[in-house]
Amino acid sequence: MSFSNYFPIWNKLTPNQQERLLSSATLHKVSSGTVLHDGGPNCLGLILVRSGQLRAYMLSEEGREVTISRFFEMDLCLFSASCVMPNMQFDIFIAAEKDSEVWIVPACLYQNLMDESLALSNYSHNLITSHFSELMWLMEQIMWKSFDKRLAAFLLEESLLDETDSLKITHEKIANHMGTAREVVTRMLRYFQSENLVKLTRGTIELTDREGLENLKNE
Numbered sequence: 340m341s342f343s344n345y346f347p348i349w350n351k352l353t354p355n356q357q358e359r360l361l362s363s364a365t366l367h368k369v370s371s372g373t374v375l376h377d378g379g380p381n382c383l384g385l386i387l388v389r390s391g392q393l394r395a396y397m398l399s400e401e402g403r404e405v406t407i408s409r410f411f412e413m414d415l416c417l418f419s420a421s422c423v424m425p426n427m428q429f430d431i432f433i434a435a436e437k438d439s440e441v442w443i444v445p446a447c448l449y450q451n452l453m454d455e456s457l458a459l460s461n462y463s464h465n466l467i468t469s470h471f472s473e474l475m476w477l478m479e480q481i482m483w484k485s486f487d488k489r490l491a492a493f494l495l496e497e498s499l500l501d502e503t504d505s506l507k508i509t510h511e512k513i514a515n516h517m518g519t520a521r522e523v524v525t526r527m528l529r530y531f532q533s534e535n536l537v538k539l540t541r542g543t544i545e546l547t548d549r550e551g552l553e554n555l556k557n558e
Contacts, residue, residue, distance in 0.1 A: 351458035378430035382422040391439020405518025504546040
């Protein structure tokens with residue numbers, strides 16, 4: 340499918356706006372692990388995912404990561420276009436979690452289109468609000484929800500994304516997603532294993548009791 344099939348509210352733009360958007364959007368193939376946006380004030384532009392999976396995360400001064408959002412096919416990410424989000428100044432990194440194809444639209448053009456199109460402006464502000472809500476939800480989870488419940492929820496989410504109960508993921512990667520230390524993840528996973536919720540082997544975490552993890556998540 341073409342760019343127009345992926346871009347939200349495409350039919351609410353004028354032919355001229357559609358043409359400018361098409362001519363400016365560039366398609367990029369990125370390998371898993373590639374950092375598309377390295378935080379800071381740089382205004383890369385908006386990212387529209389054609390295929391694959393992206394991860395937006397924050398990085399502490401000590402080098403600890405925490406995932407704040409993920410983006411999949413047909414998702415549009417504005418975290419990389421800080422200049423169109425003047426009230427959301429965060430150092431946010433964006434990287435490919437899987438081999439991906441993405442369109443990048445220059446921020447200056449997107450800002451011009453927002454100024455011209457009420458429909459696009461409203462959509463973008465709703466998207467910014469959604470991004471901000473995700474960030475606030477994450478902070479609430481970190482501050483108020485115990486780590487065992489957060490980890491159970493993360494494992495179940497990963498299982499749904501990968502469509503398997505056998506997760507090929509390291510303790511370090513889980514720690515980066517959840518904003519904690521690898522040792523904390525390892526201790527909790529060993530506790531889960533002692534409770535027969537998971538089975539640990541080298542490089543793999545097998546979910547052996549989904550119902551138990553669901554119950555723990557919802558306690």
